[in-house]
Amino acid sequence: MPGSTDQSLSRTPNAGCVFLVEDNQELRTSICEVLRFVGYRVQAYASPQEFLQEFIHVAPAVLVTDVRMPGMSGVELQEELLSQGRKMPIIFISGESSVAEAIKAMSNGALDFLLKPFSRESLLASVAKALELDARLMRDSIKQKEFEQKLKVLSPREREVFSLMARGFGNAELAAELRVALSTVKEYKSEMMYKLRLRSLSELIALSESAQSRSAADSDTSP
Secondary structure (H helix, E strand, O other), rough: OOOOOOOOOOOOOOOEEEEOOOOHHHHHHHHHHHHHOOEEEEEOOOOOOHHHHHOOOOEEEEEEEEOOOOOOHHHHHHHHHHHHHOOEEEEEEEOOOHHHHHHHHHHHHEEEEEEOOOHHHHHHHHHHHHHHHHHHHHOOOOOHHHHHHHHHHHOHHHHHHHHHHHHOOHHHHHHHHHHHOHHHHHHHHHHHHHOOOOOOOHHHHOOOOOOOHHHHHHHHHHH
């Protein structure tokens, strides 16, 4: 990747932090210059060990790391982060990786794999995509926590009504399942909808499906 920066690139600050792990000082400097030129905050490290010692989680963020480095490889760094429960989009850069390394990195959830020499455009496109993904995951996590807090204000019976309604149960079916009068079902529904600030059944279903998809995504990315 050329060391000089294209003057046509924007200097507008970009949201997000890029963590760079690259043992080649010349390439590390070059990548830093490109990323900082377009407004990214960059924290650069000469080794995975240095990164692990100093890393503080921020979001949105992306890790850009070489694959083959002395002491610990980029793939081993990825596995260490996963074992610690640290989830962050990872972009691998490499000039001599084996097919097995690439497959392992991607199967562990790597976002992209750039082969040296790569263009500035390819790097910036991958970084932008990674930060957009991490920002979305951060928003989803906040929504999930808000949803969990909302559910805590429901009574056990109201949570049951929520779950059944999300599965498509109507008033008569709810009454039969809960073995209560139809008027009681309507009271449960009204109170539950009020506490969750829901205005319609479609909002309830959307909330439930969103929570389920985020839960599934968390399970898929768990080590």
